[in-house]
Amino acid sequence: METLGSAQLAAEGCLSSAASPLPAAKLAPRHSGLVRITHWITTLCFFALLLTGIEILISHPRFYWGETGTVLTNPLFQLPIPSSRKLVPTAYGYVLPDQNGWSRALHFEAAWIAVLTGLLYVIFGLLTRHFRKDLLPGKNDFSWRALWTSFTKAFRFERPSAAEASSYNVLQRLTYLFVIFVLFPLVIWSGLAMSLTFASAFPWSVTLLGGRQSARTIHFFVSLALVLFLFVHVAMVCLAGFWSRTGAMITGRAATRKERT
Amino acid sequence: MIDLSRRKLIVSGLAATAGASGLVVAARLAQKYGLVPPDHGGIYGLGETLTYASQRLLTRHSLAREFPRNRISPRPFPNELAPLTEDFKRLQAGGFADWRLSVDGMVHQPGSFSIADLKSYPSRSHITELACEEGWSYIAEWTGVPLSHVLNLTGILPQARYVVYVSMEPDTWDSIDMSDALHPQTVLCYGMNGSDLPVAHGGPLRMRLPRQVGYKNIKFITRLTVADSLQGFGNGCGAAACEAGYAWYAGI
Numbered sequence: 001m002e003t004l005g006s007a008q009l010a011a012e013g014c015l016s017s018a019a020s021p022l023p024a025a026k027l028a029p030r031h032s033g034l035v036r037i038t039h040w041i042t043t044l045c046f047f048a049l050l051l052t053g054i055e056i057l058i059s060h061p062r063f064y065w066g067e068t069g070t071v072l073t074n075p076l077f078q079l080p081i082p083s084s085r086k087l088v089p090t091a092y093g094y095v096l097p098d099q100n101g102w103s104r105a106l107h108f109e110a111a112w113i114a115v116l117t118g119l120l121y122v123i124f125g126l127l128t129r130h131f132r133k134d135l136l137p138g139k140n141d142f143s144w145r146a147l148w149t150s151f152t153k154a155f156r157f158e159r160p161s162a163a164e165a166s167s168y169n170v171l172q173r174l175t176y177l178f179v180i181f182v183l184f185p186l187v188i189w190s191g192l193a194m195s196l197t198f199a200s201a202f203p204w205s206v207t208l209l210g211g212r213q214s215a216r217t218i219h220f221f222v223s224l225a226l227v228l229f230l231f232v233h234v235a236m237v238c239l240a241g242f243w244s245r246t247g248a249m250i251t252g253r254a255a256t257r258k259e260r261t
Numbered sequence: 262m263i264d265l266s267r268r269k270l271i272v273s274g275l276a277a278t279a280g281a282s283g284l285v286v287a288a289r290l291a292q293k294y295g296l297v298p299p300d301h302g303g304i305y306g307l308g309e310t311l312t313y314a315s316q317r318l319l320t321r322h323s324l325a326r327e328f329p330r331n332r333i334s335p336r337p338f339p340n341e342l343a344p345l346t347e348d349f350k351r352l353q354a355g356g357f358a359d360w361r362l363s364v365d366g367m368v369h370q371p372g373s374f375s376i377a378d379l380k381s382y383p384s385r386s387h388i389t390e391l392a393c394e395e396g397w398s399y400i401a402e403w404t405g406v407p408l409s410h411v412l413n414l415t416g417i418l419p420q421a422r423y424v425v426y427v428s429m430e431p432d433t434w435d436s437i438d439m440s441d442a443l444h445p446q447t448v449l450c451y452g453m454n455g456s457d458l459p460v461a462h463g464g465p466l467r468m469r470l471p472r473q474v475g476y477k478n479i480k481f482i483t484r485l486t487v488a489d490s491l492q493g494f495g496n497g498c499g500a501a502a503c504e505a506g507y508a509w510y511a512g513i
Contacts, residue, residue: 060396067328068390070338070397085395087341100394101506102305108513109308196392197472197512201320212390212398 027253035130036249038121045114046230048106053223055103058096059084063220067211076217115188122180134168135177141170157239172236179229183222190219295422295438299491299499300509313510317440320512325446325471328388333454334399337391339461340475343430349481357465362411362449366425366486369416376451376465382406382414385448389471391478394511402455403469405448412442412487420489423499426468427484435479435500436491436509437470446471449482473511476502 031039061083062075069075071088082092084099125131140146150171168176192198193206193215209215237245248254291297296314300306345353352360357376365371385407392398408424424442427434441447450469451458458464463480470477477500491499499509 056394056396060393062397067332068334068399070334070336070399072336072338073334085341101502101508104394105305105308105506105508108312108508109305112308112311194392195316195513196325196390196474197316197320197323200325200472201323203326206326212392216396 027251029252030248030254031252032128032130033252034121034124036252038117038124039249041117042114042121045110045117046226048110049114050223050227052103052107052110055084055099056107057220058082059098059100060088061090062088063217064213065210065217066213069213111188111191118184131177135173135180137170137173141173146170154236175229175232179226183226183229187219187222187226190215190222194219295440298508298510299436299497300503305508309508309510312508312513316510316512320472321440322444323472325387325389328390328400330388330402332400333388333402337399337401337454337462338397339459340393342461342480345460346429346431349429353460360465360483362466362483362485364411364415364485364487366488367418367421368412368487369418372411372415374411379406379411379449379451379466382410384452385445386452387446387448387471389446391471391475393475394507401453403448403450403471404452404455405450405469407445408447408449408468408485409443409445411449411485415487417487418489421487423488423491425486425488425491425494425499426479426482427486428479429481429483432501433479433481434494435468435477435502436488436494437473437477441470441473444470444472474513476507477511 057079058081061079061081062069062071063077063079064073065076078090080091082094082096083090084096086095125135147170150169153169154171189205190209192202193209194212199206199212206212206215209218244254288297291310291314294317296310296317298309298313301310360376362374362379363371364374383406384404386402386404388400388402390398390400412424421439423436423438425434425436437447446469448469450463450467451465453459453462453464458467463478466482467480468478468482486494488494491497495501495504498504500507503509
């Protein structure tokens with residue numbers, strides 16, 4: 001356990017070594033500065049996007065498949081929530097206030113910041129080999145046994161081992177890679193496909209998703225998957241020790257359990 | 262240690278200066294090439310400007326997707342209308358024979374056109390999707406006279422940058438830049454799916470911009486004003502919807 005921790009320390013040390021070796025010397029470097037900054041900017045943007053996305057959704061809580069869909073056509077499904085538009089039939093006797101103006105503005109602004117931050121993170125991750133070192137599972141991790149152990153540990157809500165305070169297990173690595181390279185690109189793509197002007201220049205962006213309304217439905221489900229990820233992510237952080245893990249993402253340094261006892 | 266922080270200070274000072282002057286240059290260039298929307302101020306100005314500028318750079322001449330006839334939605338959804346005014350009802354009773362579209366502002370020759378005049382000009386039809394910012398959408402065939410044709414008839418002054426369009430509905434007006442005004446699919450629409458444009462969909466005359474969401478496609482158009490600036494129209498952000506918190510540019 002100790003060897004893995006120190007190997008990680010050496011690997012990640014290159015970015016944190018410039019920081020002053022003051023009282024924090026006992027704490028092992030955990031997250032590089034750029035990872036921490038982009039993490040928290042993304043967090044802020046995520047909450048802004050989620051809140052405004054829900055507000056926009058309330059104005060038409062019906063989903064369709066294909067190119068078109070209105071209250072005059074049959075929906076794929078309708079969420080059982082009230083709406084902010086009079087003409088949307090709901091089971092509620094009231095209409096919520098319209099919040100779409102500022103919601104749309106903040107949604108797109110937060111999306112811009114999130115996408116630019118994401119680009120910075122990906123470029124940095126490739127240049128510093130962050131993905132290869134920290135996120136790509138090692139060869140040994142790919143055995144079914146390793147995956148199974150990781151799964152059962154996670155679903156038994158076992159506290160992670162000390163080594164996992166300074167590195168990620170295979171399940172975490174695969175999850176983060178999936179979120180970064182599948183869910184985020186998909187939510188951006190399906191969002192852009194809903195822009196009429198973007199679609200005019202890149203019509204395949206809509207056609208490949210099955211039409212404008214399909215893009216909207218996909219955008220909704222990918223957002224749901226991201227919210228699910230958020231819940232699991234925060235639950236795991238709590239399980240591992242909320243303050244130590246959150247502290248590591250703020251200060252960049254993690255106390256290993258051994259050092260704390 | 263001191264050396265290091267001094268070097269850091271100098272480097273970050275230089276970087277900050279370069280960054281700041283880069284921003285100033287970028288802002289100048291953006292202004293010069295018409296990449297700054299009128300509602301660029303305020304906390305959402307950054308997002309509005311990035312969207313408008315990037316879409317203008319990447320998609321200035323792109324055409325909205327057009328669909329085959331068999332994709333036309335059988336039941337186009339007419340969105341909620343404000344109660345029609347007495348003036349409107351009077352014109353409607355006369356079959357809109359007295360409806361007038363006036364064109365003024367920075368034009369060589371201000372004009373006034375009846376629906377019959379507009380129908381006598383070369384028409385443009387396109388089968389495009391009308392998409393509302395709320396999320397719903399339908400496909401219809403829209404027929405009208407290209408806005409560029411009407412602007413060519415009156416002639417526009419070289420300094421013209423925007424076309425302001427005003428509805429007969431109270432407090433309903435909007436504006437577009439020249440790039441959208443002269444876009445081949447931008448039509449003053451008087452027909453839908455082979456018939457006259459129904460009142461529920463904005464008849465007798467509606468602005469139809471298939472590259473922007475529904476709320477820019479204002480119904481009951483009676484007046485166009487060509488302008489070099491949007492200062493002096495409402496609070497200057499370019500649209501009634503904008504004053505209600507909606508973005509002036511609605512390509513997204």
